Amino acid sequence: MHSTPENLEVLYEDNHLIIVNKRPGDIVQGDKTGDTPLSEVVKGFIAKKYDKPGDVFLGVVHRLDRPTSGIVVFARTSKALARMNKLFSERETEKTYWAVVKNPLPSEGEKLVHYLKRNPKQNKSYAYPKEISGSKKAVLRYKLIKTLKNYFVLEIELETGRHHQIRAQLAAINCPIKGDLKYGFDRSNEDGSIHLHARKLCFIHPVKKERLEIVALPPEDVLWDAI
Template identity: 55%
Template structure:
């Protein structure tokens, strides 16, 4: 387990793909229990350790997960997530590039509980929830490498000659939102068989990373901004310089 940030009220850790955030029917040890044990041992805490789960990442996804260490922080962070005051960006590796280098996607998603899958519609349907995200291509064989001014360099070497790296900012938080919306755009995430990828990743992951998290600290009111380590996979490591 990698700790990215911690203080008396919260802790942010890096979740490996394959880990679960909270306990489920599999019986596997969740990340929340690993974090509790870390706190218990580091701070020599007797008895039970309080840890509040504020949000989750799908099992095959890697990246930043935020936990609350106090009940005060938990209540305030829950409100901040509900009000859209925690800003998260994701990185997704896809085989296909979108038609436009950046844009906003709006769909209405219907969750199928039995299949554990969401379906996207371009209009509201019964049982649907509106889903909105913004995206921009960071590097792609189709566009080149994105510069700081928003233009793209053409002709130079690419981090990957085959895959496109898309940065995503969620404006809503729906079940499998990024996975479903990118697939609907024709850009399924590498390794995500459920949403149209042609093959799985060897480790069972999907190439989606919770990359950056920014918010105002719920107690100290300082600005917090953290960036995730990249997975050890060589393709991810090739993206280090972006």
């Protein structure tokens, strides 16, 4: 089920920002598929809620991969967009994800450092242990937070924000995310999602200068519900 202006899950909203809980399958910005992006859904929500005629300003601060779920931040003014872009580019945000993997981990908690090289044709990133030409350093920390019957639930803190970073780095330690065929999981989820969820985001509000801590519930699902 995709997000619509009627079912949009808004986690935080003021005159500067609107933060939503993205459903798996929602695309944040328009692409060649022509599917309605989440940015347009949020614009529709604002236009309806505030009875705004004409075009609503909405800036996309960052993106989540289409099959993932969780927190996405949009800016409602150009000033907020510029300041949020700076926060993200200078890594002044704390990003926490949850992921469900099938294979046991090398250890219960660890820092992973790889060098990721993106292949635009495949829309995929490859992780290397050492720097190679065209690669970017990727760093994350993970810890095991729950052991389920056939799966392991990880909490991940991102130190860098690279293309498909969590998916590629977990695949590199033989722990692909449930449903993620692109990165080596053996079968897809029925709805095309993967079990990766942007759980928490902390940052200093770009205008009010107060600390915000946003938390998003994962989608309703047997595994997520077991956490």
